[in-house]
Amino acid sequence: MPEFLEFGKHTTYVVSSFSLTMMVLVINVVTARLRLAARIKRTRQRLALEENS
Amino acid sequence: MWTWFHKLGSPPHFYRIATRLTPWFGWAALLLIVAGVYGGLYVAPTDYQQLDGFRIIYVHVPSASLSLFIYVNMALAAAAGLIWRIKLAHAIAAACAPIGASFTFLALATGSIWAKPMWGTWWVWDARLTSELVLLFLYFGFMALRAAIDDENRADRASALLAIIGVINVPIIKYSVDWWNTLHQPATISKLGKPSMDSDMLIWLLIMLAGFMCYFVAVVLTRAKAEVLQRARDQKWVRQALEGK
Numbered sequence: 001m002p003e004f005l006e007f008g009k010h011t012t013y014v015v016s017s018f019s020l021t022m023m024v025l026v027i028n029v030v031t032a033r034l035r036l037a038a039r040i041k042r043t044r045q046r047l048a049l050e051e052n053s
Numbered sequence: 054m055w056t057w058f059h060k061l062g063s064p065p066h067f068y069r070i071a072t073r074l075t076p077w078f079g080w081a082a083l084l085l086i087v088a089g090v091y092g093g094l095y096v097a098p099t100d101y102q103q104l105d106g107f108r109i110i111y112v113h114v115p116s117a118s119l120s121l122f123i124y125v126n127m128a129l130a131a132a133a134g135l136i137w138r139i140k141l142a143h144a145i146a147a148a149c150a151p152i153g154a155s156f157t158f159l160a161l162a163t164g165s166i167w168a169k170p171m172w173g174t175w176w177v178w179d180a181r182l183t184s185e186l187v188l189l190f191l192y193f194g195f196m197a198l199r200a201a202i203d204d205e206n207r208a209d210r211a212s213a214l215l216a217i218i219g220v221i222n223v224p225i226i227k228y229s230v231d232w233w234n235t236l237h238q239p240a241t242i243s244k245l246g247k248p249s250m251d252s253d254m255l256i257w258l259l260i261m262l263a264g265f266m267c268y269f270v271a272v273v274l275t276r277a278k279a280e281v282l283q284r285a286r287d288q289k290w291v292r293q294a295l296e297g298k
């Protein structure tokens with residue numbers, strides 16, 4: 001374990017709590033952005049279809 | 054005031070405002086969370102009783118606070134949607150649910166990790182922990198109900214009712230540590246006049262809390278934009294908004 005991640009006898013608990021939190025925060029951002037991007041893409045495709053028909 | 058409120062309730066206006074505000078809240082969240090993590094892990098002094106184990110507070114308390122804050126916001130949005138039939142309000146309520154569920158999960162998980170070295174167990178059926186678990190099930194119930202009903206209007210109404218009824222759990226969670234004899238410690242930062250933490254420790258907790266708040270706003274705006282696009286797909290402004298992007 002690198003020295004900057006040493007928190008005495010509680011290292012495992014502290015590091016796992018912070019890692020889990022950061023992981024969930026990142027997943028939330030990624031899923032929200034992917035969802036919006038997919039929705040924009042689908043809407044654009046539909047608008048293009050409507051224009052062509 | 055009412056004109057502003059009505060204007061904000063209009064999907065095209067909301068979409069524009071959300072597009073402008075999201076990066077500001079996103080960057081503010083990043084800066085505050087990075088500062089909060091650094092301060093919480095390396096600057097805040099070690100607790101004389103819990104040693105470095107207390108540092109889990111910097112992720113546990115903001116997650117728990119947000120889990121309640123988001124639920125109240127979700128219920129308010131759902132109530133506004135139900136009473137005034139504002140579709141945007143239902144979209145915001147729907148956007149809140151997954152974020153609130155993830156913060157509730159984090160509050161439970163980090164609390165459990167903290168409990169092991171301090172209480173000697175991962176979990177106890179304590180009033181605070183149990184009511185927080187009920188909150189997680191309320192979020193799941195809200196999302197499952199929305200997913201189970203095909204008709205959007207019916208899904209909005211049914212989930213709004215569940216969200217409003219579930220609000221009763223919020224004061225139960227908040228005051229469980231005062232009403233019952235629990236293993237969980239009393240509130241740390243709700244009584245700012247007389248905080249139970251040293252100011253050198255408290256400052257980083259407040260920074261982390263501010264970061265989580267900004268994070269929530271940025272993510273809920275992104276999710277709400279996707280919801281709004283789905284709901285308003287047949288309207289002219291969608292074309293303009295996407296072309297202007």
